[in-house]
Amino acid sequence: MAAAAAAARAVRSVWRLAGLAGLPGRGAFLAPQHPQRTSQLLCIATQEKGTGPNLEEEPNQTQHEQKSDTGSAEKMLIEEKAKLEEQLKEITDKYKRALADAENLRQRTQKLVEEAKLYGIQSFCKDLLEVADVLEKATESVPREELKDENPHLKNLYEGLVMTEVQIQKVFTKHGLMKLNPLGAKFDPYEHEALFHVPMEGKEPGTVALVSKVGYKLHGRTLRPALVGVVKEP
Structure with missing residues (x-):
């Protein structure tokens, strides 16, 4: 009896898997004269069970897809961070150059103003x-x-x-206007203008032997060179 009950449950399971549950006359298929039909239903049930969704593989596949999406997002964030850092560096460099240019301009302007005050006269x-x-x-x-x-x-x-x-x-x-009287000094082309060269004993060649007109400097800048005669080698 127990074996018969188990067989009946197996057949009912086959009917459910085959989608024939509730059809009229299904009991006829259970008769001994239809063993081929029963065997076909068992094969269909087995195939459907084998081709059905694998519930154990779905979680693993979902986790793999999630990991792949996470890796792609991290890669995009890293690339975006690198771009932003490069833009920040470029903007910082431009800002520093602008500050340097502004400081140079300020210094040049200040120098021009100071020179205008000193040399305006x-x-x-x-x-x-x-x-x-x-x-x-x-x-x-x-x-x-x-x-x-x-x-x-x-x-x-x-x-x-x-x-x-x-x-x-x-x-x-x-x-700030100072007189230049370079008599006996070494000739300096930035402060003196040589009118002539003359040999002179006891004088070092290249020194000023005679001052025809004194020179002047304004705040260290030669305003008028001294007109001189220079000792030359005999």
């Missing part, structure tokens, strides 16, 4: 140099042997010229 000073030259020549032209009490007018005139010359030199010094 350059043309005016050049005009005053002619006045200083006239005073110097006038002072030098007075004969020293005539400066006696017997010639008070000449003496007073000479003293007035000297005082005026001293005063104008003080004004020049106040505004």
